[in-house]
Amino acid sequence: VTAGQLLKLFRIMMPGSALRMGGLLLLIALRTALYEVHFRMSGRMMSAMVTGRPWQIVAPTAMLLLEEIVLVGVEAGADNVQKDISCDWHRRLQNYVTQLWLTKKRFYTLPQIDGRIKDADQILSQEMSDLAQLFTNVWGSFVKPLVDITWFSFSLYQYAGRGGTLQLNLYNLLVWILLRLAMPNHSKFARREKEAESRYRFVHGRLRDHAESIAFFGGGDREKAIADSCFNDAHKAVLDQKASESRYKFLHSLIARDPEEYSRMLTLPMLLQAWLQLRLSQGSGQAQMGDMAHAATYADLVIERTTVAFSQLANVVQDISKLRAAAARVTGLVAVLEELDDSVGTADVEAPSDSILFQGVDLVTPTGVCLARSINFELPKGSSMMVTGPNSSGKTSLFRLLAGLWQPRGGRIRHPEGVMLVPQRAYSVSGTLLDQVTYPTQHRPPSAEVEARALKALESVNVAYLVEREGWGSQRKWEDVLSLGEQQRVGLSRLFFHRPAVGVLDECTSAVSVDVEERMLTALHAAGICCITMSQRLALEHLHEYELQIGAPNSEAWDFRRIEAAGWS
16 A cells, blocks of 8 residues: 555545644643653652652652652543544544445445455455554554654753764664564555455355255355365464564564563663663763762663653554555555446436337346347336246346446436336345335334335235234344245335336245235236336236247347237236
């Protein structure tokens, strides 16, 4: 990921955060000032003990106690502000990407047509939160050591002079360069780990969706082998990352001071600190013992804090590497969503008309497979049609063109305004029973008129008893509560509630009896809804006036005819 892409993400998240970021900066500066108070009071205490004046310890001790109390509050406040900024940045980034994802049918276009990103759901649900957290962590962990280095380098200059300050900062700069060169490739490890986790989640998601079929076939052992293989890939990716980080941590512990480690092992920063202390004591000459103890203690703490700050600054580079790794997948998703042409997934459909017209339209999948050539037919207003053909012949693909999900390869498409599909596997939205009928609209609170319309819609498909059994306001996992036949009927009830001009029935009555299906189709026709029924074979032909056969045995692979026996009873 480039710096420009990171800057773009920052601009998306940043608006409205300037005041809180300014407050965070002030808290960090106050924290450093409190450290300065701590170091000076520690020096005064050491001076009092060396000179044998214990009564002079009381005031510094009280100051240290007060300083520690205030420091705890300041650090807690800074941590809280940083978390608040992280949550706000996550919200802004989530809103921006979700807006891209859920508009112009990109949620369909990306996985079904474009196909460049397979696991957008994981990026949306998990990785953007991690990215916002890393952004704020990097900002906070960069400012904190930078303020410490600036403040205490100036303070150290007063005690160790130009030479001592220069030696300390040159050493820390060299350490920073070495750690930067030895840093693991977090982008590669993160990408590998996320992709392996995504495959593992996909395997278990597929197992959940097809549990019954797998159980019937006795495929548990085979599925276990597949899941184990994916888990081993994910596990190896984590182990490789941890091994690389362990090698880096060993080098870091050897040449830099880690504020979170309190090992007694002799390291290069400790030797450097001792060398600077020796220079300071040699330069003190015949100074008073108390002043020398004060200066030595203060300088020791300042040197230690400066070394720790440089170590933290080196860790910032590692955090930035992790940030770039996390941002790569999010910026990739944003770039793809923004690049998707507005015309992708939106057919070149003319202005709404009374009839349905296909003129010279080739039925071609997004992968380039031609299912039928030069389809020409016109379905008059109020007429119903049955689309027949074997499985995978292109019946549902025809509706994708009609609904504007696929871009036609030439020709003209014209249809009335308002087309609604009822699929074979009914979609149960999260919500109440009323929401199942009114989907995709939602009524909060529902009016008496809406409930009456919904009840009439359920009566039209003979499942009005669901209102008494479940209640309009009950919330259930409806795909588990309702039988397959009830789910299909509720799906059909949406046509009666919304009254679209065209209703496409994609084998959505497979779980109901023929006589019930006939009554529902008759009711749809009486409601003025033009029905396009998809089936593998011609059935209930007296309820349809035209037949469009996809996969017909001719050069164009389609045939359109009027059904002579058509007639509504």
